[in-house]
Amino acid sequence: MLIDAHCHLDFPDFDADREAVLARAHAAGVEHFVVPGTRRRDWPRVLALGARHDISVCLGLHPYFMQDHREGDVDALAAALDAHPEAVALGECGIDARFTDTLDAQWALFDGQVRLAKARNLPLVIHCVRANDQLAKRLRQLSPEAGGLIHAFAGSPQQAQAFLDLGFVVGLGGALTHDRAKRLQRSVAALPDDGYVLETDSPDMPPAGHQGERNEPARVSEVCRRVAELRGLTAERVAANSAATARRLFGLPAHG
Template sequence: MLIDAHCHLDFPDFDADREAMFERARAVGVEHFVVPGTTRSRWSAVLALGERADISVCLGLHPYFIAEHVDDDVEALPHAIDAHPEVVAVGECGIDARFTETLDAQWALFDAQLRLAKSRRLPVVIHCVRANDPVAKRLRQLDLPAGGLIHAFAGSEEQAKRFIDLGFVVGLGGAVTHERAQRLRRAVASLPEDGYVLETDSPDMPMAGYLGMRNEPARVVKVCEVVAALRDQSFDNVAAQSTANAYRLFGISKE
């Protein structure tokens, strides 16, 4: 069994063939999916998917969509989470340092969600692009009780260790399938058994061999194959370990 620990299955990209997408995933052993929220306008679609037994959901405000967020969204988030106990984490939230003109607003939004995760004792799902070190510093300051996921990790061995020491796991996805990502691949080989989960970020984060194509959860199998080779372990071992880590992080029931 595999879990896709981060996939945006609520996105319109899947409207035409969502059920077929689930069938393709199940056919290759992907049996559970964690779907994060990105904007307030999409929370209802995420929660609707969460009615499925094979989906766990998170609610948050993504930094990429900073222009779509308003102050009321930050105030609405804790109410939405409190009203839906099935929510397993706060997120997707974080910092995308590619967009320097919105960094101050991103940090304010991120900090509000980190404090919410701390007050609700929920894990947090973090989008962290070109900001591993300042994000790790902020996480150390806040000391979040339930840790979380550093989604789409693409950093160094030292940065991975820093996050893991803070109680986080790193998400391994499409980036690790590209041979040019040598620093990341070295980090993957050094991760502790309980330090990672596998993900696709569907429909985004294209993998080697699928450039220009919509991503989907069935391809988490390719991530598992690459991670197993880098760690000199069997596919089954990596699948079982990453699944156990996702169960633990998100409190997913095995029933």
């Protein structure tokens, strides 16, 4: 059983053929999908997808969309999480250090969301770009007990271990399939069996051979095969390990 632990199936990129995308994923062995929210205005479409038995959802405020977030959004997030206990995590939140002009605001928004998750004992789904060490330090300070997922991890083995020590797991996606990703591949090989989940970040982050294409959840099977090669395991074992970790982290159903 494969689980795509992070895919944006609510995005308009899938409006024309969402059912066909899901059918292709099921045909590739993907039985469950975790869809995170990124902006307040988009939460309703995320929640609508969560009505499906094979989709679980999260709600959050993504650092990439700082220009879309408004005062009061954290309070609205608190209310939405309380109104929708089916949400399995708070996210996608995080830090994107490529955008230096909004970095202070990103940290303030992130801190507010971590406190919400901590108060509700929810795991976090965290986007982190060029800020692994700073993020680990902040998480040590805030100590969210339910842990969470460091989505699209691309750091060193030492940085991965720092997150694992804090009760987080790392998300492995298309980036690791590219030949140039040597450091990330070393990290993947060094992870414990319960330290990662497989994901696609669809429609973004396509695996090698699909550059410039819309990514989709069926390709989590390609990620699985490459992880298996790097770890010297069968793809079936990697899929089972990842699915067990995703179920534990998000409280997902055993099947479907």
